[in-house]
Amino acid sequence: MRVLLAVLAGKxxxxxVRFLKRGRGSSLPGLVALKIxxxxxxxxxxxxxxxxxxxxxxxxxxxxxxxLARMVADAGLRAVVNAEGANLVTGIATAFxxxxxxxxxxxxxxxxxxxxxxxxxxxxxxxxxxxxxVTNFFRDQLDxxxxxxxxxxxxxxxxxxxxxxxxxxxxxxxxxxxxAATGHAATFYGLxxxxxxxxxxxxxxxxxxxxFCGHALTYDYYHYSQLGNFRCPSCGFSRPRAxxxxxxxxxxxxxxxxxxxxxxxxQELVLxxxxxxxxxxxxxxxxxxxxxxxxxxxxxxxxxxxxxxxxRMERFRCGEKPVLLNLVKNPTGFNEGLRALLHLxxxxxxxxxxxxxxxxxxxxxxxxxxxxxxxxxxxERINLIFCTGQRGEEMAVRLxxxxxxxxxxxxxxxxxxxxxxxxxxxxxxxxxxxxxxxxWPVERILCRYAQRERAPEGLPSLS
Amino acid sequence: xxxxxVLLKVCHLYPDLxxxxxxxxxxxxxxxxxxxxxxxxxxxxVDLGDEVDFREMDFLFLGGGSDRxxxxxxxxxxxxxxxxxxxxxxxxxxxxxxxxxxxxxxxYRSADGxxxxxxxxxxxxxxxxxxxxxxxxxxxxVIEGERVKVTGFENHAGRTYLGRIAPFGRVLAGxxxxxxxxxxxxxxxxxxxxxxxxxxxxxNPRLTDHLISLALRRRGLPAELTPLDDGLExxxxxxxxRRLLGPGKA
Numbered sequence: 180m181r182v183l184l185a186v187l188a189g190k191x192x193x194x195x196v197r198f199l200k201r202g203r204g205s206s207l208p209g210l211v212a213l214k215i216x217x218x219x220x221x222x223x224x225x226x227x228x229x230x231x232x233x234x235x236x237x238x239x240x241x242x243x244x245x246x247l248a249r250m251v252a253d254a255g256l257r258a259v260v261n262a263e264g265a266n267l268v269t270g271i272a273t274a275f276x277x278x279x280x281x282x283x284x285x286x287x288x289x290x291x292x293x294x295x296x297x298x299x300x301x302x303x304x305x306x307x308x309x310x311x312x313v314t315n316f317f318r319d320q321l322d323x324x325x326x327x328x329x330x331x332x333x334x335x336x337x338x339x340x341x342x343x344x345x346x347x348x349x350x351x352x353x354x355x356x357x358x359a360a361t362g363h364a365a366t367f368y369g370l371x372x373x374x375x376x377x378x379x380x381x382x383x384x385x386x387x388x389x390x391f392c393g394h395a396l397t398y399d400y401y402h403y404s405q406l407g408n409f410r411c412p413s414c415g416f417s418r419p420r421a422x423x424x425x426x427x428x429x430x431x432x433x434x435x436x437x438x439x440x441x442x443x444x445x446q447e448l449v450l451x452x453x454x455x456x457x458x459x460x461x462x463x464x465x466x467x468x469x470x471x472x473x474x475x476x477x478x479x480x481x482x483x484x485x486x487x488x489x490x491r492m493e494r495f496r497c498g499e500k501p502v503l504l505n506l507v508k509n510p511t512g513f514n515e516g517l518r519a520l521l522h523l524x525x526x527x528x529x530x531x532x533x534x535x536x537x538x539x540x541x542x543x544x545x546x547x548x549x550x551x552x553x554x555x556x557x558x559e560r561i562n563l564i565f566c567t568g569q570r571g572e573e574m575a576v577r578l579x580x581x582x583x584x585x586x587x588x589x590x591x592x593x594x595x596x597x598x599x600x601x602x603x604x605x606x607x608x609x610x611x612x613x614x615x616x617x618x619w620p621v622e623r624i625l626c627r628y629a630q631r632e633r634a635p636e637g638l639p640s641l642s
Numbered sequence: 643x644x645x646x647x648v649l650l651k652v653c654h655l656y657p658d659l660x661x662x663x664x665x666x667x668x669x670x671x672x673x674x675x676x677x678x679x680x681x682x683x684x685x686x687x688v689d690l691g692d693e694v695d696f697r698e699m700d701f702l703f704l705g706g707g708s709d710r711x712x713x714x715x716x717x718x719x720x721x722x723x724x725x726x727x728x729x730x731x732x733x734x735x736x737x738x739x740x741x742x743x744x745x746x747x748x749x750y751r752s753a754d755g756x757x758x759x760x761x762x763x764x765x766x767x768x769x770x771x772x773x774x775x776x777x778x779x780x781x782x783x784v785i786e787g788e789r790v791k792v793t794g795f796e797n798h799a800g801r802t803y804l805g806r807i808a809p810f811g812r813v814l815a816g817x818x819x820x821x822x823x824x825x826x827x828x829x830x831x832x833x834x835x836x837x838x839x840x841x842x843x844x845x846n847p848r849l850t851d852h853l854i855s856l857a858l859r860r861r862g863l864p865a866e867l868t869p870l871d872d873g874l875e876x877x878x879x880x881x882x883x884r885r886l887l888g889p890g891k892a
Contacts, residue, residue: 547666547844
């Protein structure tokens with residue numbers, strides 16, 4: 180009876196939110212339903228036929244989960260997915276409510292859930308997943324989680340409390356790879372050595388010390404941040420062998436590719452997104468798909484035609500001008516976003532929308548850990564930088580101290596004016612970077628002036 | 643007056659270890675504001691075990707880290723204590739933030755009742771609290787006889803209680819040292835301690851310039867600084883002051 184009431188209330192709220200056009204309603208229905216029936220998730224999860232996969236970690240949760248969802252759908256299976264980054268317990272509950280009948284029945288093979296790191300212990304205890312994918316750990320919104328060490332410990336403890344779970348872990352991140360010590364069966368994925376590896380890491384490094392003995396780790400090479408071929412000279416902890424490994428990596432301006440090696444074969448993988456981190460997301464999704472028993476060739480096909488979710492390096496066109504929209508939420512992701520400027524037609528106009536709501540991180544000091552100093556080296560590529568959002572002025576100060584000339588910095592508090600400004604500026608292309616709660620308003624305004632590019636065009640053929 | 647011949651030495655302690663909350667921005671701001679005026683600066687990064695004589699330095703920055711990193715830094719600093727004490731007594735300009743601030747005091751009493759000795763250079767102590775004090779802060783600081791509003795972001799579990807030592811400023815909004823007595827940070831000679839991240843110096847150019855002036859004065863050099871255009875900093879500060887104190891009080 181309580182289930183019926185909770186689902187009904189949730190559905191009514193979802194309908195109201197849509198009817199009144201008050202946001203996208205990806206959390207509120209769940210919030211209401213959970214108030215009525217706190218154990219609602221367990222009720223839903225029992226009905227999932229084959230199993231639940233949870234994806235957690237700092238960066239790449241949404242993309243990895245959406246890639247996995249695409250592969251599952253292409254295999255003709257049904258899944259409940261919490262899309263759009265609604266990754267707190269309320270967002271997960273909302274996804275189930277939307278998929279449920281009025282009587283609270285769910286008909287699906289899988290539930291594929293991306294879960295916020297701080298939420299993971301509570302969600303995992305209720306959902307009891309059959310597989311957990313952990314992408315990476317970077318410093319993120321410290322005022323919400325406390326320090327990174329604590330976040331990792333929370334997830335490690337939550338995993339230790341689970342039974343019969345398969346871990347799918349990033350072999351290149353020592354903070355993630357250590358989770359195999361929880362004793363669960365683990366599949367590791369990672370990238371092999373390639374031309375772009377670096378002998379040093381310039382980013383603020385989190386995994387500097389061995390998680391087991393505290394000794395400083397040594398690296399043969401880095402991919403980026405603390406991801407690389409690591410080894411502890413003191414206790415011998417080292418990068419585990421990856422069962423799913425990307426070889427012959429190429430990460431280009433508009434696409435990236437590698438050869439996927441897995442137990443039993445290889446597949447060529449071409450992604451319509453740039454950057455090593457998108458290859459990591461694809462490897463994680465592929466490794467999870469293998470565990471679910473999906474067909475490898477078909478998975479590679481699904482990944483090649485995958486389109487990114489809103490604000491994950493999404494491409495638009497405003498008249499002739501190419502426009503890139505990207506979510507930025509921590510220094511590592513922001514650095515990747517800035518590096519994308521190198522691949523756009525110069526000169527580039529840039530917009531940065533910085534908010535400081537809970538979901539963005541109330542402490543904006545993290546922008547000082549972003550390597551804006553790299554802009555000094557590409558000054559002739561950059562035309563104007565528009566700073567907007569609740570803390571746009573703070574962003575402008577950061578740019579000033581990174582050595583960006585004052586004449587290039589435009590502070591515009593009104594988001595509408597700022598987006599119009601960056602689209603109308605004289606550059607050949609535009610790049611819009613927004614924190615979480617600034618992303619939706621920026622996208623809404625952008626869609627009024629620019630067309631979303633749908634098909635990933637210009638991909639090299641595989642034959 | 644061009645002063646390229648001047649070379650201020652900025653000592654950044656454990657930059658790899660203590661790089662939480664963007665605090666390295668404090669060093670960037672000090673360096674940039676010197677260079678924009680033609681004052682030469684050299685940054686000396688000091689890591690665990692490196693040799694350094696603090697008395698030769700002009701500005702020392704000490705940030706905070708996670709518990710483990712803080713432990714490593716405390717062990718390394720203990721053996722440098724005497725050298726640091728002499729430099730401080732001699733007027734070395736120091737900015738210590740959060741964990742770096744706590745370390746300069748008498749001790750830190752952890753939640754389980756253990757007492758972790760500090761460097762005992764300044765008269766204050768810190769006790770772990772049950773909750774973290776988190777949020778935006780506005781503080782009134784007196785700089786060269788003038789009241790200046792300083793903003794930042796605090797995030798600390800420790801409650802600091804001052805002995806016979808002046809606070810850095812008076813809390814206008816936020817928690818400050820302990821959430822009770824309205825004090826924020828500590829000040830002794832040319833040592834400035836604060837819980838404020840943000841980072842503190844880029845957001846508050848008046849304070850940064852004051853530290854630069856003090857460093858020049860200690861060297862016996864003229865301490866008047868060429869004014870800079872601080873429009874962006876003022877705008878950012880105003881946004882936060884208006885939010886914390888209401889319109890008209892910024």
